[in-house]
Amino acid sequence: MNTSQPGRPGTLPDPAPGTPVPRRPERHATGWAAAAGVVAVGSGLALGELAAGLMSPSLSPVTAVGGAVIDVVPPGVKDWAISLFGTADKVALLGGMGLAIAALAALSGIVELRRRFAGVAVIALFGVAGLVAVLGRAELTANAIPAPLLAAVVGMILLRWLVGRLEDWQTEAGQPPAGPGPDAGAAESAAPPAPPSRRRFFLALGGTAAVAVVAGVLAATFRGAAAVVSELRSKLALPVPASPAPPIPAGAEVRLDGVGPLVTPNRDFYRIDTALRVPVVDPDQWTLTVTGLVEREISLDFAALLTKPLIERHVTIACVSNEVGGDLIGNARWLGWPVRELLALAGPKDGADMVLSRSTDGWTAGTPLEVLTDSRDALLAVGMNGEPLPLEHGFPVRLIVPGLYGYVSATKWVTGLKVTRFADDVGYWTPRGWSEQGPIKTSSRIDVPRDGRSVSAGTVAFGGVAWAQHTGIGRVELRVNRGGWLEAQLAPGISKDTWYQWKLALPLTPGRYEVQVRATDLNGVAQVEDRAPVVPSGATGFHTVRVDVKS
Ligand SMILES: Nc1nc2c(c(=O)[nH]1)N[C@H]1C(S)=C(S)[C@@H](COP(=O)(O)O)O[C@H]1N2
Numbered sequence: 326m327n328t329s330q331p332g333r334p335g336t337l338p339d340p341a342p343g344t345p346v347p348r349r350p351e352r353h354a355t356g357w358a359a360a361a362g363v364v365a366v367g368s369g370l371a372l373g374e375l376a377a378g379l380m381s382p383s384l385s386p387v388t389a390v391g392g393a394v395i396d397v398v399p400p401g402v403k404d405w406a407i408s409l410f411g412t413a414d415k416v417a418l419l420g421g422m423g424l425a426i427a428a429l430a431a432l433s434g435i436v437e438l439r440r441r442f443a444g445v446a447v448i449a450l451f452g453v454a455g456l457v458a459v460l461g462r463a464e465l466t467a468n469a470i471p472a473p474l475l476a477a478v479v480g481m482i483l484l485r486w487l488v489g490r491l492e493d494w495q496t497e498a499g500q501p502p503a504g505p506g507p508d509a510g511a512a513e514s515a516a517p518p519a520p521p522s523r524r525r526f527f528l529a530l531g532g533t534a535a536v537a538v539v540a541g542v543l544a545a546t547f548r549g550a551a552a553v554v555s556e557l558r559s560k561l562a563l564p565v566p567a568s569p570a571p572p573i574p575a576g577a578e579v580r581l582d583g584v585g586p587l588v589t590p591n592r593d594f595y596r597i598d599t600a601l602r603v604p605v606v607d608p609d610q611w612t613l614t615v616t617g618l619v620e621r622e623i624s625l626d627f628a629a630l631l632t633k634p635l636i637e638r639h640v641t642i643a644c645v646s647n648e649v650g651g652d653l654i655g656n657a658r659w660l661g662w663p664v665r666e667l668l669a670l671a672g673p674k675d676g677a678d679m680v681l682s683r684s685t686d687g688w689t690a691g692t693p694l695e696v697l698t699d700s701r702d703a704l705l706a707v708g709m710n711g712e713p714l715p716l717e718h719g720f721p722v723r724l725i726v727p728g729l730y731g732y733v734s735a736t737k738w739v740t741g742l743k744v745t746r747f748a749d750d751v752g753y754w755t756p757r758g759w760s761e762q763g764p765i766k767t768s769s770r771i772d773v774p775r776d777g778r779s780v781s782a783g784t785v786a787f788g789g790v791a792w793a794q795h796t797g798i799g800r801v802e803l804r805v806n807r808g809g810w811l812e813a814q815l816a817p818g819i820s821k822d823t824w825y826q827w828k829l830a831l832p833l834t835p836g837r838y839e840v841q842v843r844a845t846d847l848n849g850v851a852q853v854e855d856r857a858p859v860v861p862s863g864a865t866g867f868h869t870v871r872v873d874v875k876s
């Protein structure tokens with residue numbers, strides 16, 4: 326029998342004189358190590374599911390792994406499982422996964438007790454497998470990554486900690502405590518007093534299990550609510566617009582690989598909000614109130630909103646935090662009711678100059694009344710690219726205002742409009758250092774070639790997007806190494822509220838080049854050359870890429 330410390334057979338120097346000689350883990354210790362593994366991995370998964378569920382209700386690391394399992398299982402086995410379990414096949418899959426995970430978790434605990442960090446390594450492998458499964462899902466977005474990482478890291482830390490407590494107990498006891506181990510009561514009453522480390526191990530194990538249960542219940546509750554609303558969303562049939570979106574003009578796409586798509590798919594659309602937990606709003610419970618400086622207060626529910634003459638328009642929205650060349654901008658086809666029609670019903674009073682919109686989670690934006698009542702298509706939007714708004718993008722109703730950064734206009738999960746004055750009210754970001762007014766600054770971006778890329782000499786195709794919302798783009802130019810401006814081929818925009826694509830082929834000989842882009846709006850005003858940071862009112866400067874032209 327090996328007489329070195331548990332978990333580290335033969336790796337430690339001889340114990341100092343007087344310290345009890347620990348023994349190879351006994352059966353009951355192995356059992357508790359397995360329990361530690363299950364509790365550690367269970368806590369990690371519960372916290373990962375909770376984080377994922379709150380960040381993005383459509384994400385679940387566990388179901389992503391389940392989906393990946395379905396994808397790799399041969400069709401014959403799938404048919405067999407379906408014939409065996411019928412419509413309960415998904416439940417059977419999740420149950421089977423649960424058993425497999427529990428077995429692996431128990432194994433990680435057992436090997437961790439035998440060799441320090443061996444179990445941690447098992448969980449790490451597990452985490453990598455989960456991450457690969459999540460990355461392989463079609464609906465992947467960048468915010469799918471933190472949850473499986475969190476699950477794995479928490480699992481690894483807890484495993485080491487719990488098994489560490491178990492090792493202390495084993496060391497202190499010097500030999501297995503009396504009694505059958507798992508039966509704590511019997512051990513307590515046995516003749517040799519239980520070492521305090523034993524108590525500490527059970528406190529740690531029990532405490533961690535309690536955390537796992539609480540996190541699991543919260544995750545399940547939240548996911549349950551999100552699932553109900555997701556189901557309502559998927560069953561929702563949006564009305565046909567009274568005024569459909571103008572057709573996309575021929576040639577609006579330059580068809581150059583790497584240039585951002587003219588219309589951004591919902592799953593690729595940037596997401597910015599302060600919501601740690603995505604608000605889950607039941608459309609049947611949703612109401613919007615119009616209050617403040619109005620002749621008539623108005624309350625509108627979702628069913629009533631859908632009976633209004635809705636219009637559909639492409640609008641490019643952008644975040645004030647979008648750096649020059651950044652991707653916090655996207656273009657979608659929004660379906661909604663013009664805000665000016667709602668405000669006309671309410672009748673703003675003289676002196677009002679701002680509408681403070683509020684979301685269910687208390688976030689606010691202050692938008693000039695003028696912008697919401699002029700002829701532009703500011704929308705109380707219910708649809709995005711032909712679907713109800715995704716939960717992350719404001720389901721069931723949000724504001725979309727052509728020409729203004731999101732922080733002063735694009736309130737998601739909107740439930741209140743207060744007609745007021747800039748002198749009396751402020752939106753969420755204004756006291757936090759961002760300017761009161763947030764018109765989107767005319768800007769442009771080079772999408773291809775990417776900064777720092779090598780390309781072969783000859784004709785090099787440049788392409789990208791440019792935007793000047795609600796004015797429209799008149800011209801896009803490039804300059805090479807600060808030389809003269811060369812006019813690019815500007816594709817027709819969908820409307821003056823959307824971005825435009827452009828391209829330009831330049832003959833380049835081998836060498837290093839710095840290429841810059843500049844957009845000019847339809848009023849002849851060029852974008853600002855001086856660099857400004859995003860704070861307080863949006864970045865300026867020319868997007869610049871360096872390309873290495875190889876012979
Ligand atoms: N309720 C709520 N709405 C919000 C925000 C927020 O934090 N909470 N952020 C705004 C900001 S700063 C931007 S840029 C846009 C982004 O909209 P998107 O996530 O649909 O792209 O939403 C706006 N609407």
Ligand SMILES: [Mo]
Pocket residue numbers: 597643644645646730731732
């Ligand atoms: Mo933003």
